[in-house]
Amino acid sequence: MFFDIEVNNKIIKARQGETILQALSRNGIKVPTLCYMEDFTPTGACRMCVVEVEGMNDLAPACSHPVEEWMKIKTHSPMVVKARKTNLELLLANHPDDCLYCVRNGNCELQKLAAELDVKERRFVGKRNKYKTDPSSPSIVHEPEKCILCGRCVRICEEVIGVSTLEFVRRGDSTSVSTANEKPLNLSNCITCGQCIMVCPASAFYEKTHLPELQESLHNPKLHTVLHYSPAISVTLAEEFGLKAGKDISGLLNAALRKIGFNRVFDTSFAADLNIMELADEFIKRLEADQNLPMFSSCCSSWVKFIEQYSPEMLHHLSACKSPQQMMGAIVKSYYAESENLKPEEIYSVSVMPCTAKKFEAQREEMTHKCITDVDAVLTTRELAKLIRLYGIDFHHNEPELPDMPMGTRSSAGKLYGASGGLTEALIRTLHYRITSKEITQFKITEARQVKGRKEFKFKIGQYELGFAIISGLVNVKDLLKDIKEGKTNLHFVEVMACPGGCINGGGQPIPADPTAVKARAKTLYEIDEKDSIKASHKNPMVLDLYQMFLKEPGSDKCKTLLHTKYTPRDVLL
């Protein structure tokens, strides 16, 4: 039901039950916000969105106050603007003045608001709270001094990821965001997904950068540098360089990376194809033996850490396959090294991932082979953009180039890994061929493409009626695990991606996570799939070559040593 309200002397339509902020934004009236997050329960913590409502004694927080029929609202009266500015100045009173040296310089909500509200001086000078920076996690740096206590990280950690690593501790002016017993992040139950980074308006959370080591290695003549980038990168990076969201710029990216000086540029989608080959093989073996079903995907390293912590009794469900990042790393330092006559330690292997958890994964001890790590450095999309700028590459004046062979060819199934459901879709295509020896006719599996936290569907392949479940947003996995334990499900395969929407919305992507951009990225992945001639992983000629020349067959002993891994229960404060 709609009704009229008066805003700034004009009549606008408001909907019964919505907040003042929702009514205003629908009508194109912008009110600044800080703690507000769309689709989350409002908290009204920061008071940046206050508006003046005639007849009310106090200013009302637009984000949490329901709109009512009698309301006459002023969104930018002198009183409102002054209150907002004072609120912001008070927040800034406890915030360091080191914008120039800050990772979020130029992309900081606090900085933007200070400019918008014309803050010109430090009006409130007082003693600032001193906190130690926590660099303990392999993925995420926590710098509480930058925190303005908006609580966005606390909410996403609880409501979307479901681990509640972060929480407000103590109170009043000694409040801070921390973990249980104020343990450093590496000893907490943090699954390193990086969603806290994505929602932080300032720079209280940011990724642990690998750029300095990488630059050093790039200029080390003794090292052969190999880079591979995840399927989600080429459809995201455009946004960092002012191009349309969702534009696929893999060609330009290859050119830029070569200019920076990488000896070889590969596509992780190749390893995604390899991953599907191994996954399908493992799945069929489990299916035939009717053992350890449903099989859980193991590509998302946040999810792997989650199950190691929360449900170690279910670890046997987890696929033994390494993630595409680690498969690529292992192949680069074995097959590729051999073919190029290089020693594995002479190769510096870099991956670009839309993810912070991959930094954690790369340093897991299971991911080293004879004391040599599969992947030496992991960059996020943001770090890659930084690197490109650092090397003065003019993106728009590059001619598109192809990635290097042999790991530059991919099927579109491998590319689909970037979106939630893509792995399942790719798996079904290869399973169909493996089980029935016939290609699937309908490549597009619409059930896997819905935007939902938990999707379940049945799919008939040959004599099997298989149950699939797809999770995006880790909080949704809790109920699923419970249902599986209680025997309420009839599932064969479960794909889990910790971030909502999958890797295209990962914790290493451009900040802020813009929902329309994320949709555009998914759309591009599906368009690539539509146009591509190789639509299934088992049709990737280079993957087949690799098996013929090196790995023998899926699930062979060589595959087991190089491409498979194991998991261990973790004892952390849950």
Added chain:
Amino acid sequence: MEIETILEKYTGSQRDNLIPILEEIQEERGFISEEAIVKVSRFLKLPASKIYGVATFYDFFHFERQPAYHIRVCNGINCHLAGSDNILRKLEEELKVKAGQLTRDGIFKYELTGCLGACNSAPVIKINDEFYSGITADDISQIIEECKMKIKEA
């Protein structure tokens, strides 16, 4: 009493019993240990961070072993004007630790506190549940000695 025994009493209870549970654990064990936080979190099926968040919100929960003598030096306006600063300095000299720290023998801890509500006899200090009113810095040595004697006797 073991933490488990305390928890047993609350079998079937929900998150609204969190504070009573924590209070009882503190009463029995003297403070809320890391182990207690983990056990309560498993018991109530709440994340450990939430338990810790609630517990740290309240001043009356402690997370380390408490001293035999907890000295609170009132810093209300009257006591402040009457020289609580001097008392504090003297305590630091006598006990050789800073405010808020536990002495090496684990017997004493002193800290400044808000008004204790005994303004007419300022400056006051409170040792555990006992008030000492109208004291000066010179009295501190004797008071500390008395406390130590009591410990020895016990």
